Every structure is written in structure tokens, then in C-alpha cells.
Amino acid sequence: MVYRTDHDILRVILEATHSRKGYAMSLFGKILSKLGFDKPKVEATPKKKPAAQRSHADYAADRAERLKRIRATRASKEIPLVDVVEKLEKMAAEKPMKLNWKVSIADLLFLLDLDNSYEARKELAIELECPAEKMGDSAQMNTWLHTTVLEKIAENGGNIPMELLD
Numbered sequence: 001m002v003y004r005t006d007h008d009i010l011r012v013i014l015e016a017t018h019s020r021k022g023y024a025m026s027l028f029g030k031i032l033s034k035l036g037f038d039k040p041k042v043e044a045t046p047k048k049k050p051a052a053q054r055s056h057a058d059y060a061a062d063r064a065e066r067l068k069r070i071r072a073t074r075a076s077k078e079i080p081l082v083d084v085v086e087k088l089e090k091m092a093a094e095k096p097m098k099l100n101w102k103v104s105i106a107d108l109l110f111l112l113d114l115d116n117s118y119e120a121r122k123e124l125a126i127e128l129e130c131p132a133e134k135m136g137d138s139a140q141m142n143t144w145l146h147t148t149v150l151e152k153i154a155e156n157g158g159n160i161p162m163e164l165l166d
Helices: 006-019 027-034 056-076 084-094 105-111 118-127 138-155
Strands: none
Touching: 027 118, 027 138, 056 138, 084 105, 105 118, 105 138, 118 138
16 A cells, blocks of 8 residues: 555554554544543544545535534534533633633643644544645644534534634
8 A cells, every 4th residue: 555645644543543442432532521521422533535535615515514503403402512611611720821722722632631742633633534735734733623623512512602613
């Protein structure tokens, strides 16, 4: 097998890791677990299709659909809301340093006592299907990842304020 990019290699490693016997949950599943969600409604799973094959329009359409589902879920009270903001603010108050989970994926992961290294964030980005062109720039990847994680938390019933999602 020929690997064209580091992204391809990391995807193969991630898929191998997920297929090992005894693998409990995805990285995103760990985030939800740390926030007190019983079982994810929408848990990310690694895909076989490389993210590079999708266009910006596809991502924009997916994001618009996800935000629409979040608004509809909140309006219908289909699933109970988890007070994520309160939990995160309480966790932040207990830390000796100031963390800004509302804008930083690294701070959010650190706050949840999860690995916030570049490698861990890159693995989470692959799991959530970050566009390949954003994977090459850590700032773009982190921004995309933070927004996507907050959207997926909200999609699972977390009370993430809409101003952080729009």
C-alpha cells in the first residue's frame, strides 16, 4: 500500500487502533463521557473515505444541516440537555491556570483531563473528518476541530450557546 501523505498514514493507524479488541470508545466518545453523557446520540467514527475527496461546499452543507438539527432538537426537547457550560465552568474554576475552553480546543481537552497534544488533536481531527487542506495548518485544524467538537456536543444534547456555534 502506498501512502501519499501523513494524513493517510494517520488514518490507517487510527483505523487499526479502533479495530483492536477491547477498544472502548472514540476520542469524541471520551469527550462526551467526561461531560456526563450516558451514551452518545451521534458519535464520531473513523471513515474509510479520505476527507480530501469532499469539497468545501459539502462541508458547509453538512455544517448547516448539523446546526439545523441542533436547533430542532433544542426546540423539540427530544433529548434532555446536559449543562455542559456549567460543568466546564466548574472544572475551569478548579484549575490553577486560566483556560479558555470557548475558543481553544487544546484548553477544552486539557480541562477534560484528556491528551491535548498536537498528535491527539490530529487524531481527533481525523476521526471527525477534518478536511485535508486544514490538516496541514495546525491553526486552521484547531479552529475547525474546536467548532466541530462544540457542534457535536450540542448535537448530543449539550447546552453549547448558539453564539459559539454560529
